[in-house]
Amino acid sequence: MSSVGKVTNVFWQECSIGKFERQKLLNQKGCVVWITGLSGSGKSTLACTLSKDLHARGKLSYILDGDNLRHGLNKDLGFKVEDRVENIRRVGEVARLFADAGLICIASLISPYRRDRDACRALLPDFSFIEVYLNMPLELCEARDPKGLYKLAREGKIKGFTGIDDPYEPPLNCEIEIRPQDGL
Numbered sequence: 001m002s003s004v005g006k007v008t009n010v011f012w013q014e015c016s017i018g019k020f021e022r023q024k025l026l027n028q029k030g031c032v033v034w035i036t037g038l039s040g041s042g043k044s045t046l047a048c049t050l051s052k053d054l055h056a057r058g059k060l061s062y063i064l065d066g067d068n069l070r071h072g073l074n075k076d077l078g079f080k081v082e083d084r085v086e087n088i089r090r091v092g093e094v095a096r097l098f099a100d101a102g103l104i105c106i107a108s109l110i111s112p113y114r115r116d117r118d119a120c121r122a123l124l125p126d127f128s129f130i131e132v133y134l135n136m137p138l139e140l141c142e143a144r145d146p147k148g149l150y151k152l153a154r155e156g157k158i159k160g161f162t163g164i165d166d167p168y169e170p171p172l173n174c175e176i177e178i179r180p181q182d183g184l
């Protein structure tokens with residue numbers, strides 16, 4: 001018996017088919033590629049390109065995209081600090097399940113807070129957690145503005161927009177940092 005979060009009397013159930021058996025079946029290792037950066041920095045584009053490339057190599061991947069998850073799993077969440085924290089916590093847990101299932105899980109979310117990204121990394125001590133920082137200047141992201149959200153934020157029609165009037169904390173020790181001159 002153990003105590004988990006708010007409840008007690010819950011038990012961990014083991015199965016003889018585990019992570020290693022699944023990895024053998026799929027001929028790959030589960031891991032998480034966590035893409036972080038401002039809106040418009042290219043997270044979804046990179047996630048899709050990576051997934052297509054892996055697919056072509058016969059590797060099974062799955063994308064957890066912030067925008068998409070907010071249509072379902074996270075549709076009860078907004079953009080206040082506590083909602084973003086819960087958003088990242090949930091996606092970290094889902095990413096852990098996908099990695100445990102043996103997939104290459106590609107999470108692409110703004111994930112503005114360093115502490116939350118680090119907490120996701122800490123959830124995955126037995127897997128590779130590859131943090132990819134799309135270090136694109138705000139001016140570039142704002143010039144792209146494919147959804148017109150920066151314009152609305154500048155006009156004050158969206159409050160708390162990341163990079164405008166809400167913070168983004170860049171990673172200090174990410175595995176991969178991509179800058180505009182890297183020519184992606």
Ligand SMILES: Nc1ncnc2c1ncn2[C@@H]1O[C@H](COP(=O)(O)OS(=O)(=O)O)[C@@H](OP(=O)(O)O)[C@H]1O
Pocket residue numbers: 038039040043044065066067070079083084085087088108109110111112147149158159160161162166
């Ligand atoms: N206030 C505010 N701030 C930032 N982003 C906003 C906001 N309102 C809506 N959007 C749109 O939501 C997308 C970001 O969702 P995420 O789940 O990745 O955000 S977060 O990680 O919880 O910060 C983000 O998508 P991307 O442009 O793909 O990053 C925006 O389209």
Ligand SMILES: Nc1ncnc2c1ncn2[C@@H]1O[C@H](COP(=O)(O)OP(=O)(O)O)[C@@H](O)[C@H]1O
Pocket residue numbers: 037038039040041042043044045046144146183184
């Ligand atoms: N490497 C790149 N070079 C030029 N434009 C890009 C690049 N990556 C993405 N874009 C464009 O920038 C915009 C934002 O990309 P997107 O992947 O939607 O970013 P995010 O998911 O971070 O909001 C889109 O119009 C996309 O086509």
